[in-house]
Amino acid sequence: MASKEDDFTARLMDDMDPALLDFVKTKVNSFVKWDLVRFFHENPHTADTVENIAKYAGRNVTAVGPELDELVESGIMKKSMLGDTAIYSLETDEEMHALVDKFILACEDRHFRVKAVYHIIRGMR
């Protein structure tokens, strides 16, 4: 059972733009996804294999693969086949781009980052 203190924290942390709160809870709900979204925001025309994207992100390929697939499912990333090779790139949908831009801009604020970290950790429990 959650304590009163937990409820208070949860209420404080829910004080986010609803679109961004949903984005953090349902789309960028891990630190690897956060890294990947930031990477693709900064380098928007990247198109490569999971192995190379893992190298660019400085992460283990076994950690990056499933996260990339979830970003594809949530409409942030696009997966296309080149022969037998899967190539990942940023989805071209403008609405999604705008949401990613909004998230990255919001991340410049320390308070927002703290709240986003809280929701990601909470979602991992």
Next chain:
Amino acid sequence: MDRIKTGITSLDEMLGGGFLRDTANLVEGAPGTGKTTLGMQFIYNGIMKDNEPGLIITFEEFPKQYYHDAAAFGWDFVGLEKKGLLKIVMTSPEVSHMDIKSVGGMIEGYVDQMDARRVVIDSISHFARLTQDPVELRGMEFDFINGLKREGLTSILTRESPVLLGESTDDSDIGFVVDSYLIMRYVEIESAIRKALLVLKMRGSDHAKDIRQYEITEYGIEVQSTFEGQEGILSGSPRRMADSFVEAFVKKN
């Protein structure tokens, strides 16, 4: 002949007016000699002076770095991307090699969408990680270059030289596959490092044979005069020509 100007006046003069259209042009140099700057300048000037959109395909350096470096020269690459005149694509040699051979691939798509006419590949040296076999490597580079030409792109392919001073010991065959071959070198003269540029080869066109000095200024690459009274420039440690030779051939002019 249809020429594609780099927009660097003295370099275009060295090239007999610019690169020939739909050709592949190798720019080789050690780290920091300005290969990427030359490539960015070629793309920027193409957009701004000749209304020719361009692509930069990078195999190692993040696009974010290009935006930053270009801004230092006053070139707004972020703004040009927003206008659809430029795309900086990060990918790998294996993906780009497969892509250029496929129908309706990424590069083809960008060329169609943007009407891109110029491309910089930074750097072609990374193709070496695709195979240990030099014959196979030459074949892959040949496929890739032909794919770029098929798309109507005039390309600059940068190539890393591992040697800081003096001549490269790299025995790659790519010099045979490309249409022109430019070398950017560090030269030590009187305890100072200067930079030298040479057009080693230009298929189907006359070109300057002299070795010019250049600098990377706040405006990009600026090609200057030849190295008066020096010989052995490409060795990296030139020596002053014999006084009698200078008397006979240089001071007369």
